[in-house]
Amino acid sequence: MRTPEEQIYYAAGIAPSLRQLAWQQLEFYAFTHFGMNTFTGREWGDGTDSPRLFAPDAFDADQWVAAVKSAGMRGLLLTCKHHDGFCLWPSAYTEYSVKNSPWKNGQGDVVREVADACRRGGIKFGVYLSPWDRHESCYGSGTAYDDYFVNQLTELASNYGDIFCFWFDGACGEGPNGKKQVYDWERYYSVIRNLQPEAVINICGPDVRWCGNEAGHCRKSEWSVVPAELRDAERTSEKSQKSDDGTFSRKFDSQDEDLGSREAIKQAETLVWYPAEVDTSIRTGWFYHEEEDAQVRTAEELFHIYLDAVGANASLLLNIPPDKHGRIAKADCEQLKQLGEMLKNKFAHNIAATAQIEADTVQTDHSVEFLTDGDNGTYWLASEDSASAVITLRFPELKNISAVVLGEYLPLGQHIEQGEILAGKNKIADFTVVGHKRICMFDPVQTEELIIKITSSRTEAALRLLEVYQES
The missing domain is CATH 2.60.120.260 (Galactose-binding domain-like)
Structure with missing residues (x-):
């Protein structure tokens, strides 16, 4: 056991990897929840909705990127597959995807269009892929589902250019057979390290830590050097949202307000660099719902969330859900533009x-x-x-x-x-x-x-x- 003085010197010597350093320079980037739920009005689909429902009539990924950039964001993560299992790319491993939708007569690829738009716009592209799949029949069967998930992860990591982030949440419910899957996280990580070595793996991953809530709340002292056990994906899963109750996105628990102080780390055998990300949505929900058009967070509220996150040693991931047309709604665009102007004005004159x-x-x-x-x-x-x-x-x-x-x-x-x-x-x-x-x-x-x-x-x-x- 180290003495208290030795422990502090040990903590002071922990440093980030090159991929973590590159990620920290981004500071502020977007989430876009888009998929089957956009058209059903749900937050968590059950995997039984017909692909025929996915039918955006004015899809415009460049408009998404323009809205994101107007707020000063430097990247965009796309929900390539949510819990319902519907894939926004024509995966070779399932029929439950855009290839069986009426959008572009089944010839479309949302992932391709968003990845390309990000590059045209000069921002980074990232991937969200839900390990929980309420459609796939082999979910809960162990290795067979891990093979399926790895195959889809490989498609995304191989076919869409450089990806700055793979984002895994802690969702782990029952599949169509009533079983739960025990995820082979280390296998998933190895695929990413092999195919996208510069990408960070967030939340249920070893590179970037979840702040512990989805309300935009950041700790007063957000240490990047924390006990290694915080990287345990199952620990993160236990604190994640368990049901679509409509309230989780605005709650935070003050129980874990101190993760890295001298007191918090004094007994830790191993410390790691595990910086925090704050994720929250511009709306109450994560997917677009027309009834929330009048409930979009104001630029002023978003500005204070930015200060509390980016200004307190965390990065900010702000969700902006496209509507049924495939565009960011006017109300969201207006607040994002105002936020960008507020940030530019506040930090315009460095003397x-x-x-x-x-x-x-x-x-x-x-x-x-x-x-x-x-x-x-x-x-x-x-x-x-x-x-x-x-x-x-x-x-x-x-x-x-x-x-x-x-x-x-x-x-x-x-x-x-x-x-x-x-x-x-x-x-x-x-x-x-x-x-x-x-x-x-x-x-x-x-x-x-x-x-x-x-x-x-x-x-x-x-x-x-x-x-x-x-x-x-």
């Missing part, structure tokens, strides 16, 4: 590089000037074993400041535990963990001097990013 900057602690070759050079490969590094640090910015004139953004250099690990921001002698904000990004918002304040104090760090702090935003 950090205009300041004279100094730090009370620094290591050779890691100057404090690297904080504001816009290069993610350079970083300021405090003196060895420093548990605290002070960074001071002096502006040539009074500035009206309303936000500070910090980002650690993650290849060295996640170190910063706590800090505060002062305008001159007046404290204007506190912060806890930083990780990939910490956004500190406060009422606008006029000052010529801004001080960032790191009051607690597991070992020397390493920051790649310091942005200071002037109120426009």
Whole structure:
């Protein structure tokens, strides 16, 4: 057993993989729940609906991508197969797919069109594939269903270009034979690692952790270094939605608010880099329902969810469900565009590089000037074993400041535990963990001097990013 001091040094040395680092740079991306449920008005289909019901009359994947980009999102995940088992691509392993729908006379491929539209639009493409299949007769039979699932996973991983993410939820109910399947997760992972080695595997996967709710709620201190047992897919499944009750998407449980503090990790034999993703929907449901057109989350609400997720060391996955025509509805598009404008306006005027900057602690070759050079490969590094640090910015004139953004250099690990921001002698904000990004918002304040104090760090702090935003 390690001593408490040894455990903290061990935790400070855990770092992300290259695929995890690339994923964290995306920060904000979209979910699109689209399929049989779009046309039946359900959330969870049972696999008995006719493929003839799938009939979008104005399908436009480029319109989806435009809506996603208008909000500032950098990727899109498609529900290629939901729990009902209906496939949005012409899978060779089932007749329950778009090839037996009237859409494009059975010659269409939603996955192809969305993947191509993402590339045309310059955003990443990701895949959701439900392991639970309420249509397939071999579900619950063990290896036979694993073979079926792996065959479909292989189709998606082989035929649609680069995929940045494979997203697995914890759903595991009964199939048409009344049996449940024990998923061979390691086999699924090996297929992805072989065919799409740069892709992250999310939620029931080893790369990205579910935040624990679908309400857009993020912990005050969201550590990326956590006990290894949190990667257990069955543990995630137990906390996942068990039935289509219409309320799960807005609930969160405060029971697991601390996953990575000194207290939380002190007994952990193995720690891993397992960063958090916050997933929520722009609507109450995950699939489109016309009656929810008047219940779309406002841009202001989405803006605060963004700050609480992306601004607190998590990534945000926002669901935007296309309608029966195959388009993102007008109400959703309007709020997404407003959200994008709010984000651009709030983070338009970074003035950090205009300041004279100094730090009370620094290591050779890691100057404090690297904080504001816009290069993610350079970083300021405090003196060895420093548990605290002070960074001071002096502006040539009074500035009206309303936000500070910090980002650690993650290849060295996640170190910063706590800090505060002062305008001159007046404290204007506190912060806890930083990780990939910490956004500190406060009422606008006029000052010529801004001080960032790191009051607690597991070992020397390493920051790649310091942005200071002037109120426009």
